[in-house]
Amino acid sequence: MNKxxxxxxxxxxxxxxxxxxxxxxxxxxxxxxxxxxxxxxTAAYVHTTESELAALLSLGEFxxxxxxxxxxxxxxxxxxxxxxxxxxxxxxxALVEYSKYQQEKGEPVADDADKYFYQSMIGISGPTIxxxxxxxxxxxxxxxxxxxEDFNALNDKEVKFLKSISAQKKIGxxxxxxxxxxxxxxxxxxxTKGAIARNSIDGDQxxxxxxxxxxxx
Amino acid sequence: MGIxxxxxxxxxxxxxxxxxxxxxxxxxxxxLVANCFDARISxxxxxxxxxMRDGKIVVLDNGKGMTDSVxxxxxxxxxxxxxxxxxxxxxxxxxxxxxxxxxxxxxxFYEIYTRPIGNQKEYHxxxxxxxxxxxxxxxxxxxxQIEDSDFNINGPLENKSHGTAFVISHLKDKNITVSAVLSYxxxxxxxxxxxxxxxxxxxxxxxxxxxPKKYDFIQGTKIDIDTACGPNDCFRITGWMAxxxxxxxxxxxxxxxxxxNQLVLKWDKSWFRAHLMTSRIIGEVNLDFLDATFYKQGLQxxxxxxxxxxxxxxxxxxxxxxxxxxxxxGNVSKPAVLKKIxxxxxxxxxxxxxxxxxxxxxxxxxxxxxxxxxxxxxxAIKNIVKERSLVLKKEGEILISYLExxxxxxxxxxxxxxxxxxxxxxxxxxxxxxDHPLFEKNPNWELxxxxxxxxxxxxxxxxxxxxxxxxxxTIRNEWLWKRTAKGEIADE
Numbered sequence: 109m110n111k112x113x114x115x116x117x118x119x120x121x122x123x124x125x126x127x128x129x130x131x132x133x134x135x136x137x138x139x140x141x142x143x144x145x146x147x148x149x150t151a152a153y154v155h156t157t158e159s160e161l162a163a164l165l166s167l168g169e170f171x172x173x174x175x176x177x178x179x180x181x182x183x184x185x186x187x188x189x190x191x192x193x194x195x196x197x198x199x200x201x202a203l204v205e206y207s208k209y210q211q212e213k214g215e216p217v218a219d220d221a222d223k224y225f226y227q228s229m230i231g232i233s234g235p236t237i238x239x240x241x242x243x244x245x246x247x248x249x250x251x252x253x254x255x256x257e258d259f260n261a262l263n264d265k266e267v268k269f270l271k272s273i274s275a276q277k278k279i280g281x282x283x284x285x286x287x288x289x290x291x292x293x294x295x296x297x298x299x300t301k302g303a304i305a306r307n308s309i310d311g312d313q314x315x316x317x318x319x320x321x322x323x324x325x
Numbered sequence: 326m327g328i329x330x331x332x333x334x335x336x337x338x339x340x341x342x343x344x345x346x347x348x349x350x351x352x353x354x355x356x357l358v359a360n361c362f363d364a365r366i367s368x369x370x371x372x373x374x375x376x377m378r379d380g381k382i383v384v385l386d387n388g389k390g391m392t393d394s395v396x397x398x399x400x401x402x403x404x405x406x407x408x409x410x411x412x413x414x415x416x417x418x419x420x421x422x423x424x425x426x427x428x429x430x431x432x433x434f435y436e437i438y439t440r441p442i443g444n445q446k447e448y449h450x451x452x453x454x455x456x457x458x459x460x461x462x463x464x465x466x467x468x469x470q471i472e473d474s475d476f477n478i479n480g481p482l483e484n485k486s487h488g489t490a491f492v493i494s495h496l497k498d499k500n501i502t503v504s505a506v507l508s509y510x511x512x513x514x515x516x517x518x519x520x521x522x523x524x525x526x527x528x529x530x531x532x533x534x535x536x537p538k539k540y541d542f543i544q545g546t547k548i549d550i551d552t553a554c555g556p557n558d559c560f561r562i563t564g565w566m567a568x569x570x571x572x573x574x575x576x577x578x579x580x581x582x583x584x585x586n587q588l589v590l591k592w593d594k595s596w597f598r599a600h601l602m603t604s605r606i607i608g609e610v611n612l613d614f615l616d617a618t619f620y621k622q623g624l625q626x627x628x629x630x631x632x633x634x635x636x637x638x639x640x641x642x643x644x645x646x647x648x649x650x651x652x653x654x655g656n657v658s659k660p661a662v663l664k665k666i667x668x669x670x671x672x673x674x675x676x677x678x679x680x681x682x683x684x685x686x687x688x689x690x691x692x693x694x695x696x697x698x699x700x701x702x703x704x705a706i707k708n709i710v711k712e713r714s715l716v717l718k719k720e721g722e723i724l725i726s727y728l729e730x731x732x733x734x735x736x737x738x739x740x741x742x743x744x745x746x747x748x749x750x751x752x753x754x755x756x757x758x759x760d761h762p763l764f765e766k767n768p769n770w771e772l773x774x775x776x777x778x779x780x781x782x783x784x785x786x787x788x789x790x791x792x793x794x795x796x797x798x799t800i801r802n803e804w805l806w807k808r809t810a811k812g813e814i815a816d817e
Contacts, residue, residue, distance in 0.1 A: 148737070157788075159741040159756050185745040186754040189730060193705035222726050222754060223709045229702045236703055258505035260349060260591070263576070285708075289770075301577070302508055309530050310504050 114143035115153045122154045130179025136161075137168030160185060166192030174200060181207045186222045190229070198229040238288050240322035241295065246277035249291070251315050252298055259303040266294050295323050337466040340457035343426045350501045351509035353427035357384040357491050358510060358524060359587050360424050362517060364388025364489060366442060371522040375510070377503060378529055382431060383481050385490040390441040393448050393471055399424075400437070400450055400469050424491065429454055433495035438480055442487040446473045447480070454495075503528045510535040515609070516586035540607060542567035543651065545667040545679035548644065550610060554636035559614075560629065562637070566608030566644055568670075572652055573604040581609045596637040597645045601766060605648040606641070643673035655762075705731050707759055712778050713808050717800070720751060720790065725782075727755045727774050739763040742781035744789050755781040779805045 121127055121135045140150060151161040167178060167188060174196055181203045183191065191199050205228040206221070230236065235243075253270040256262040262270070273283065273291060283291065298304050299320070308316045348356070354375055361373045366389045376383040391399055428435035436451040449472045460466040476482070481490035507526045514524060515537040524535040546568040553561045569578060579599070582590035597603050615629055647670040656662045668678045712725035739761040743754045757777045764773065779801050786797035 157741050157743060157784075158737055160743045163743070184748060184752070185743050186726065186752050189728065189743065189754070189756060190702060190706055190709075193730065194702040198702050220709075220711060220724075220726055221752075222728065223711075226702065226706060226709050226728075233701055233703045254500070255502055255505065258349060258351065258502040259508065260351075286770075303502075303505065305504070308504060309507075309528070309533060310502050311530060 111143050111145060114139045114145060115150065118145075118150060119154045122156070128179045129182050130175050133164060133167045133175055133178065137165050140165060159189060163188035163192045170196060170199065174203075177203050181210075183225070184221045187225045190222055190225045194229050195233070198233055201232050202228045237292060237322065237324055238285070240324075241292055242283050242288050244277075244319065244322055246274040248315055248318055249274040249277060251312060252295060252304060252319060255303040255310075255312075256294070256298040256301075259298070259301045261298050261301040261303055262294070266297075270294065292323070295319060299323065299325055332463065336462050337457040337460040340425070340452065341429060341454050343429050346426060346430050348427065348430045349505070349509075350431060350498050351506045353430040354382065354384065354506055355509055355513045355587075356423045356427040358514065360491075361386035361388055361489070362514070362522070362586070364390070366487075371517070373522070373524045374527065375506065375524065376527045377501060377506070378527060380494065380496060380499065382493045382496065382501075383490055385481060385485075385488065387485060387488045390444075390487045390489050391437075391439040391448065392441040392444065393446075393473060395441070396437065396439060396448050396450060396471060397469075400452075428452070428491065428493050430497070432493040432497060435491065435493045437489065437491055438482050439489040440476065440482055440485060440487050444487075445475065447476050447482065448473050449480075503530070503533070507533050507535055508538075512538040512581070512591075513588040514586065515588070516583060516611075540567065540569070542569050542607060543605075543657070543663070543667065545664075546644075546647070546670060548671070548674045548676055550608070550640075552636070552640055555629070555632050560612075560633060560636075561614075562610055562612060562633065564608060564610035566606065566610075566641070568605040568644070568648055568651055569607045570657075571605070572601050578604045578607050580607075583609060583611045584615060585613050586611075595634055596641050602649045602652045603645055605651060606644055643670060647673075707731060710774070712755065712774070713804065715753065715782055715800070715804055717790075720746075723751045723753050723785075725753045725755060725778060727757070727778055729757045729759050729770075731759050737761075740777035740780055742785060744785055753781060753785055775805070775808055778808070 118136050118139050121132055121139075124132075127135075139145075147158050147162050147165070151158040154161070163185075167175065169192075170178070177200065178191070183203065183206060187202075187206075191202070194202065202225045206224065209224070249270055253262070253267065253274065256270070257267060269290060273287060276283070295304070304316045304319050306317065306320060307313070346353075358373055358375065361384065362371055364386060365371055369387075372387045374383070374385045376385065433454045434452065435454075436449065438447065438449050440447045450469055452469075457466075476484075478484050481492055482488055503526060510524050510526065511518065514522070514535070518524065518535060518537045526533050526535060548566050550562060550564045550566055553559070564580075564583075566580070577592055579592040579594040580590075580596070581588055582593055597606060612633065615633070616627065647666055650666050651657050651663065656666065671678055707729040709726060709728045712727045714725055715723045717723065737758065740755065740757045742756060745752045745754070755774075755778045757773060782804055783797050783801040786792035786800060787794060792800070
């Protein structure tokens with residue numbers, strides 16, 4: 109099939125309201141990849157956004173059983189991107205949970221289905237780096253500060269920040285997203301410099317491991 | 326009118342105040358190690374040991390040691406030792422300040438044990454810094470007691486026939502990080518270690534050999550530096566430079582400057598404009614003819630330095646250009662483009678092209694995955710939040726959510742959206758691609774969220790809901806105004 113025919117065929121199935129989501133995923137991704145189309149022009153042709161098309165194409169990477177489940181649950185478009193990023197296990201879990209919710213309440217998740225999907229996936233994939241770093245103790249942060257300083261890995265601003273963060277953690281304050289992101293950036297720097305390492309020779313292996321585990325290093 | 330001669334002795338407090346430096350413990354130990362190298366016996370390899378056990382720091386060498394007359398001069402503050410001993414070219418000591426400054430930085434009590442070569446005597450001197458602070462000013466205040474004895478094999482010099490040991494106790498930092506000391510010594514004395522000298526660091530967990538620092542640069546980009554400047558080209562600059570595999574926003578790039586094989590200036594960026602695009606430039610240069618500061622953490626900014634600066638800025642122009650080009654538009658991941666950049670760079674500096682250069686693309690560390698497919702929502706979706714909704718006369722309320730997604734495609738924009746009007750309530754999902762080059766400089770993410778959402782609103786209105794551009798802009802601006810006006814979000 110040439111590209112023009114493939115585009116026409118994709119447009120037809122895209123706009124076919126009676127076709128299930130599973131059918132759309134399988135047919136569109138088959139046509140798309142068989143004829144060497146690109147996302148940009150195909151999205152323009154079917155009058156959608158590149159993200160919507162790309163998400164649908166990515167759903168085609170799942171196995172037939174999972175695509176069948178997607179088709180049955182028929183999740184809203186705003187969940188497609190999240191599903192397309194998920195592992196099969198995460199996707200299956202979120203779809204099942206969503207389906208249960210619909211059955212119990214008799215209605216779909218009204219406002220934020222995307223967040224619902226994300227949270228149920230995170231529930232089985234474990235905490236994020238951000239969450240793990242945020243859970244580090246004041247003494248771990250203080251230790252990272254000491255080692256970062258010893259390795260000359262920190263500037264004055266970062267030293268001040270770590271001091272303040274460890275003091276805040278000590279009194280049980282929850283770090284903001286911005287603070288966590290900065291903390292992650294600083295940890296990355298300290299780790300790159302070798303200050304926090306597996307098999308540390310400084311007698312601080314346990315605390316180094318905690319930081320490295322949180323950073324998934 | 327008369328003249329009175331007064332005795333102008335420095336206060337003995339000086340012994341304490343010279344220790345009020347911003348030297349890190351590793352740098353202070355490095356300064357003592359530098360002194361060891363100055364005690365080398367002709368071409369013999371130096372074996373230096375830094376023992377950090379038992380609440381003390383012992384820096385021990387197998388150098389030529391000091392006779393009592395040399396030791397007498399060495400303990401004087403600011404004594405020029407070149408007047409008293411044969412040190413030859415390349416001596417690191419210059420001001421007669423280094424070991425006193427460093428010992429006082431590290432602790433409140435220090436001793437020197439030394440056995441001069443060809444002598445059966447061992448000399449010992451001790452400094453109690455707190456005692457100096459109590460002494461009254463005057464010539465006597467500076468008296469130092471030098472003890473001599475036969476070899477004491479139970480002392481820090483053990484059974485060495487010659488050498489010197491600095492022993493510092495009453496440490497200010499009682500928890501010095503051994504790995505930081507080891508890493509610093511490996512970097513600071515790279516040239517010595519590479520030519521066969523050894524530095525061992527010992528603590529309670531074991532003994533460790535300092536290793537020279539290793540670099541990870543793009544293959545083929547390492548260029549040897551051998552250039553001269555100044556009157557009759559009297560200032561010769563040698564070393565190497567290369568392009569790092571990664572860009573840095575951590576400041577760890579530029580040139581490590583060595584003087585007589587000792588690192589005196591770390592990651593100096595004086596010779597090019599420091600920027601993310603130039604942050605691949607790394608290198609090491611030897612500037613033996615320049616004077617260091619008295620504790621060797623920097624160079625004196627004199628006329629020679631100015632001449633070097635002018636010369637090096639010009640000399641580095643081509644590698645600066647190459648760093649910029651490599652860092653642009655993902656060129657580092659395009660083997661053909663990268664090869665051309667590397668070849669051009671080598672050509673600019675008169676080096677032969679690299680045959681069969683493996684131009685490995687830059688890779689980021691893979692994120693932890695939930696299964697074998699390597700996919701997980703955890704690493705890919707960074708953030709999902711509810712945004713201020715959009716209310717339109719015709720379509721009613723459109724709920725907005727905003728998510729940040731990792732990854733980016735060169736043909737795609739920095740943000741996009743998905744619109745869903747198939748349910749009872751229409752929803753707009755704004756997507757920001759965090760790995761887009763636009764966000765390389767770690768932007769204000771909150772601001773980016775607003776920009777991405779307002780862009781999505783405008784595009785939705787024009788592309789999907791068929792509003793004319795003027796009307797779409799007005800609606801977008803209204804939303805933007807409400808979104809950014811103080812208190813609006815809180816009111817919601």
